[in-house]
Structure formats: structure tokens, C-alpha cells
Amino acid sequence: MSESQNIARPGAERAASPGGREAHPGLIERLRGLFGLGQASVRDDIEDALDDAGTNADFTPQERAILKNVLGLHDVRVADVMVPRADIIAVSIEATLGELLALFRTAGHSRLPVYGETLDDPRGMVHIRDFVDFLASEAHFGLAEPSPAANPSPEQKTLAAQGMKTPLSAARILRPVLFAPPSMPALDLLVKMQASRTHMALVIDEYGGTDGLVSMEDVVEAIVGDIEDEHDEADRPGVVAAGDGSYVVEARTSLEDVSEAVGFDFSKLADAEDVDTIGGLLTAAAGRVPGRGEIVTGAGDFEFEVLDADPRRVKRLKIVRRAVPRRRPAAVQGARAEKEEAEPTDKLPPAREAP
Secondary structure (H helix, E strand, O other), X not given: OOHHHOOOOOOOOOOEOOOOOEOOOOHHHHHHHHXXXXXXXXXXXXXXXXXXXXXXXOOOHHHHHHHHHHHHHHHOEHHXXXXXXXHOOOEEOOOEHHHHHXXXXXXXXXXXXXXXXXXXXXXXXXXXXXXHHHHHHOXXXXXXXXXXXXXXXXXXXXXXXXXXXXXXXXXXXXEOOEEEOOOOEHHHHHHHHXXXXXXXXXXXXXXXXXXXXXXXXXXHHHHHOOXXXXXXXXXXXXXXXXXXXXXXXEOOOEHHXXXXXXXXXXXXXXXXXXXXXXXXXXXXXXXXXXXXXXXXXXXOOEEEEEXXXXXXXXXXXXXXXXXXXXXXXXXXXXXXXXXXXXXXXXXXXXXXXXX
């Protein structure tokens, strides 16, 4: 039998590493072999390689961050990347085209969800490209030259008479949206968006109500980080330290970020059990939505002053650490107590001599 046909028995020789060095089995591999768990998965190998300080030359910091985000995407749920209901910018199906144009101008989005009576009655979405194409295709909007030989239909005559006061429902430019539960893996939603060529999904709770909104950009940002275009405004910092020792905080800032900036773990408070943001903690501590200018105490050793709010939620607040009263030294307190015991508490009037 030739040398090339010799088959090494398992465990007879140690496998050589790509660099020519023998690969020594580590403690994890030995424990896996002891319990019959087999070799580590490819995912574990990649994660170990990314965490290994010796591979710094193989990956740039940006590549390392993106690869870690890709590996961690299977743990990300739709609820982790969605825009909450309170921040959804949507348009009513009864809105006029003029109102829709004004909303597109101020919203800064290319797609807007469309609802009936409330957000719990979604009707679809409108894309700005379909909207502009509709305006440009109708001569009465002034964006296209009228055709002299064209014979307008009754519907076109009605649209021409209404102009920009035409309701959105009459324009017939709505597109369907996807629906997803909050617990759905974000990667599955991304695949569904690619297959259906639909870049917007509404997050629906167990009762059929709208919890939030997810776009394809939201899912991709979970991998590559924030994506900002020419029209995105710079976000205001979540926590800003003031000169007097207080902190001005956006209410949507997470408890983790606020705790790191202030130096106090707000997540350990009893009111923080079911909330994720500092605004939610403030509302839970107050038992209601506090109004602008109101000061709320009770959450740790801090006072919360509401700087901006509306009837539905707190938007911005100020955190001030309450002053702790000074305690007298034990020696001073003991001397004062002895003095008080030695002195009579009630001074009696001087006794008069008997006649």
C-alpha cells in the first residue's frame, strides 16, 4: 500500500493548523468530547475568531462589527428594530392630495402608511414615486401637457374639478403592506420583504392593533449601523450634562444609556420592571403621564422635571440628584444627647419660701 493510501486512525496524529503549527485541543473541545457533544459549530468558530486578538490583522474594525452583527441577527426580533406606534407618521385615507403633499414634505420619508379611522385600521401605504407619477400623469394638476385629442372620462372630470382637494382614496395609488408579530425574527421579515418586494411592514399585536412599523432600512441598520441620507436631521444627544450637575435627557433614551451617563442603575428600581426608557420610568413612577413643568420624585435619589410633553407622552426631561441631608458626627450627637439628659426638660418656677 502506497503512502498516499495510508489512512490515519482517529486520534493517532494531531491535525496541523493552517500556519503549520499543531492544533492543541482546548478545554472546551475536551469537555465537548467528554460529554459526546462533538465539535463546535461553524458559528461558534467564527465568533471565536472574531473575539481572538490574534486575528486583528485579518479584519478591520468595521468588518469585525458587521460580522458580529450578522451573527447576532438571528437573536434580533421585530420588536427590537421597529418604530414605536407613537412615532409613526401616517396619513388618513380621507386626506386630500394637498395634505398628503405637505406631509411628504415635512415627514422626510418616501413611504407613508395609510389608515382608516385609526392606526388599528391600516389600509396600505403610499409611495412618493407613485404619488408624483399620478400628479404628473394628470394634465389638470399642471405637471403635464393636456392632450387635445383626449376624451376625459367622468372620473377624470371629477378629479380635474377637485384638483389637489381630491381625496387620497380616489387616487388609487395605495400599495399593500406586510404584517408581522413583534416576536418574529427580523431576519425572517427581511427575507419576506425581499420575496414580496415590499419594504414596509406593520407590527401587529395579539389583538390586531398596530404596535409599530418596520422598514427594510430598519432591519439593515441592525447589521451595518445607522444609515442617514441627505435629508436626515442630526439626532439630538440622548443625555446632555448641564453645568449645575443635572442632566437633560430625551425621554426615549434607554435606561441603560441614562444609567451609564448618570452613574446610577435605574433598571434596578421597582418601577423599571416593565419599561425600557427613562420616559417610561417617569410615567410608571408618577402613575400617569406628567405634564410640562411638573416635578416628579420617588425614582431613586433623583427628581425629574418635565421639560416637554404632550397629553400622550413625555418628550424631554431634566434629572436632578436630590440633596442628601448631612448627618452629624456620632461624637457630636452623643455629647448633645448627654447634655439634653443632664438638663431638665421643663423648668419649674423658683420655690417661694413659706411665711
